[in-house]
Each structure stands twice: as C-alpha cells, then as structure tokens.
Amino acid sequence: MRKAFAFPAWAPPVAAMVLVLLIDTILFPSFFQLRLVDGRLTGSLVDVLIRGTPVALLALGMAGVIATRGIDLSVGAVMAIAGAVAANALAGGASWTTAVLYALAAGLACGLWNGVLVAFLKLQPIVATLVLMVAGRGIAQLVTGGQITTFDDAPFSALAGGTIFAIPAPILVVAAVALLLTLLVRSTALGLMVEAIGVNPRAAELVGINTRSIVLAVYALSGVTAALAGIIATADIRGADANNAGLWLELDAILAVVLGGGSLLGGRLSYGLTLVGAITLQAIKTGILLAGFPPQMGLILMAVMVSILLVIQAPALQQWLQRRTLRKTAS
Template identity: 45%
Template sequence: MNRRLLWPAVVLALLLLLNLFFTPGFLSIEVKDGHFYGSLIDILRFGAPLVLVSLGMTLVIATGGIDLSVGSVVAISGALACLAISEGTGVFAAVALAVAVALVLGAFNGFLVAVVGIQPIVATLILMVAGRGLAQLITDGQIITVTDASFKVIGGGYLFMLPFGILLALVVLAATVFLTRRLALGLLIESVGGNAEASRLAGLRSRGILITVYAFAALCAGIAGVMVASNVSSADGNNAGLWIELDAILAVVIGGTLLTGGRFSLGGTVLGALVIQTLTTTIYSIGVPPETTLLFKALVVAAVCLLQSAAFRSKVFPQRERPAARPAAKDTTEVAR
C-alpha cells in the first residue's frame, strides 16, 4: 500500500470504470479497416506525445531541475517540419531538421544551466517565451497545412494494426530504459540530482550530464511536436504544445519522482501520463462544462498527490498500534543461582 505506483494505478482504474459507467462499450476494442479501434486505443494514441515529453521531463527533474520550454519546442519542431514539407523538402529531411533543431535548443538550455549557472526554471523560461515567438515567426502567424500522406503516417498512421505514434513512443521508452537502467547513465543522473557537489568531488562530469539531459528532453519534445503536427496535418505556432509542459510535470510527480531530484521512475511517469490523458478523455465523455474543465482536472491531480503522501495517509487512515510484546520470562535456573 505504500508503493508510489499503487495510487496512480488505482486512480487510473477508477477513471476507466467511470467512463465505462457513462459509455458501456468504453473498454471494448474492435478491428476496423485493418487496425484496432476503440477508446483505449485513442487514449494511448493521443497520450503518446505527452508520454514522450514526460520521459524527457523525468530525467530533467531527476537532476533537480525543471524544463518549462518543452511546449515551445513542440511548437517549433512542428512548425519547422510543416514549413519544410510545404516548400518541397522530403518528409524524412524535414523531420530530421525539426528534431535536430530541437536537440540544439535543448543543448542551449543545458548550457545555460550547467555552464552559465542560471537556475533551471529561469533558463528554460527564456526559451519558453522566446520559443513560442520563434514558432510564430516560422509560421508567419498562420496555420501551415500539409497534405503529404507519408507525413500523416507519423501521427495518424498505423503499423501492425496499432497507431504509429504508440509504437514510436514505445521505441523511445525502450531506448530510455536501456540507457538509464542497463547503462550507468541513470545512476549518474540520480547522483547529480541527489547531491551535485558530492558528485563533482567524486569525479563525475556533472556539466556534461546536465547538458545531455536537457538535450534529451528537447529531443523528446521535438519528436512529440512532429507527431502532433502530423496528427492534424498542420502546424499552429500559437497553440501547438500549449501547456504540455505543465501536464508533463504533473505526470512525473504522479509517477512518484520527487521534484527535489534523485531517484526517478520511468514506469511511473508513463502511468502518470496515462492518468492525465484518461482524465482529459473522461472530462469530455461525462460532459463536464468547458469552463470548469481545468478546475476538475486540478482537483483530481491534487487528490492523487495527496494519496501518494505517506504523511497524509497516516493522518486520514490511521493504523492501529500493535500491542507491545510481553517481556520474556526470566530463566528460573538463573534466578535460583
């Protein structure tokens, strides 16, 4: 009961049951037009960009930092990809350009944090504000529409009867797990997040680790931006990825990773992202008024965080104290002596 992943899993199950109450066939999965179809598939497909952004955010938070610029990076990468394709560039080259620019922007964030010494929330806030304006400049304030069928596959296509976006998110997740759990990178990240000064004295190159982590977060955001743009076949520099950084932070926190840095849970982050996406789907399915959507979402997330708190659970659900063990009887032979 004290495991951090228990309560997010319980909340996810309750949300699914709530949707099943309002929509009897909510959990059913069918095969239509050669691929799987159903509400659960839609949750995974629409939640794939959030899962990608949350994976990068997890590693950043594990170092004791924060990245507020991932939403702007999502908008920039989507805008660059659509602009390049609309001007005649091939889909592969356009996507590679968008992801490469996102990687450079993430390295810039890491440089500000690790080398210049700017606090992470301030360093990434710079790109959060300027990046949204840069996305507007790329699109010239307009919505760029792309009709290329091969570009549509990234966010709206199917492979092996599953949405391609789900498979892409699984590939990135597998690569992240391998790099952080099968190699020493995860331990180094947790060491820097737990105590950066002690890690430096132990000989770890914390600057390189920080730059790598912020670059990876932007890389994940860049892939998510291309996926979002592909799903709607257009780029909107103003609304693409708007507030996704806040959902990513919530997903990481719900997944059990502490904002103070140190140990992190990739599985918990994925579970947290699915909770956020399922909650969004639930809001629309049960007919919550649009003006109260954010309030409803905040209440559910606050409830999950409170349930995860051991101090809160100990006060609300006090456990009975076990009776004290009786003292052992004295040895009669020892007393006789």
C-alpha cells in the same frame, strides 16, 4: 518492535491508473471494447492512448529533467518550433525524412540551450527554461511567417495516422521511445547518476559524476522528445499552428511525471511509471468529458491535483510522516 510496511514504488501510480480507468468504465461501459476498422484498431482506450501521445512524449523527456531536481517549462514552445520547422521544410519541397531530421535538430538545439543555461551558467531551471518558453513561440511564428503552414505529404502524415500491424503509429512511437530510454538508463550507470544528482548534486560531484554533462544531456533529451511530439502533432493536422501547438502542455507533462511517482524534489526516474502517469492524466480528461462536464473543468482539476501533489511532497510534511512512522515502529 513492529516492522514498518512500505508499498513498492510502482503500486500507488498503478493503483491510481486502474482506479481512473474503472471510473471511466462505469461512465462508459464499452470503454475497454476494441474493434478492428479498416485494418486499424479502434476504441475508447485506443483513443486515450493516441490523444495522450504528445503529453507522454513530453513527460518522457521531462522525467529526466525533474529527476535532476530541474524543470523544463519550454517543452510546449519547442513543440511549436519543431512543428513549424517540419511543416516549413515540407512546404518547401523537402522529403519527409529531411523534415523530421530538421525538426529533431531544432529540438536538440533548444534542449542544449536550456542545458547550457542550467548546467554551465547555473541559472535556476524555472528561469532558464522560461526564457525559451516565452521566446520559442515567437521563433515558431517567424519560421511560419505568422501563418498556419499546411502541406500534403502522405509518408509524413502517416506518423500520426498510419498503423503497423493494426496498431496506430503514435502508440508505437511512444512505446519505442520509452523502451529505448529505459534500456539506456537501466543497462548503464546513467540512471543512477541522474538520480544521484537529484538527491544531492554536491555529493554527486564529490564521487566523480560529471554533473554538468548529465544535466546538459537530460535537457537535450527533453528538447528531442518535445520535437518528436511536435512532429506527431503537426503530422496529425497536416500543418503547423505556431500559436496553439503545445500550448500549456508543460503543466500536463509535469503532472504526468508526478502522477507516475516522480518527485519534484528530484532523485526518482522511471520511464515506465511516467507512461502510467500520462495514461492516468489522459484518462482523467476523458472521464471529465464522458461525465458531461465542459473541457474547462480539466484545467481546474489539474491545477487542484498539482496543488495537492505539491503539498504531499512538501519537505515539512514528509518529515512529519517519517517521524510519525518511526514512532509507530518503535512502539
């Protein structure tokens, strides 16, 4: 009997990221070249990391939701709400710290709303979060009065344009959030409980896990990370555009989680691999532009990739592959 060989869980996502980055290097030989300009680290790779910041933050929040076998379609709208709240506060004379706190509180409120609908009212996640996806952008427009709200606040703008030890601030924000979340779920039993709910919610309840509280927490976290993405996006343009902020980034966030090895069937949670998926996704977009294709090709490619990933993760296909592996092992 031959022993079945299995790749470690991190290998396919990392291999995919390396492959995409190599392709980008072929298209643009100086892709990995880094330069220090006016005390700021620059280069194509740095641009990939900066441009992927909003999606990376959305994906970090989405990872926990998907691990519980849920979905959050409202993260783009929450980005718009948080950005509108922050810009409105700054335009009204509030300090940058107050504006950040208001925006994070708005994101937390949105996440708790989704969590209550899913955890306590037992609505299907795709339906529950669709409510806020539709209404959220309208809420953001009400906050800004239907106008693009601008401001001039250097400390707040530094959240997107500033540097620490020559490293752009958005990259450090993403790294800090990923590190904190990883420590939270791996140094406690929280990660195991989240994954247990995704594998079998009923069994998780029977062993004493408070599934309602955990599900509420992951949706609240998704709202907070979406708000943080909205803050950085607003700081980047020094204004809030309720119509376009975070528009259709829900698909990007979901795809980043799946590219990082997450399963839409739940039960897998890795914030490190989620970042790998986000980098891979942004590198694909960059590669499309470097190859001279129009940006619209990115939307088509992402839709095709989601379709392929859904087929790969289909229960029927997974069962067939398991039976095939068992037969080969037995022989």
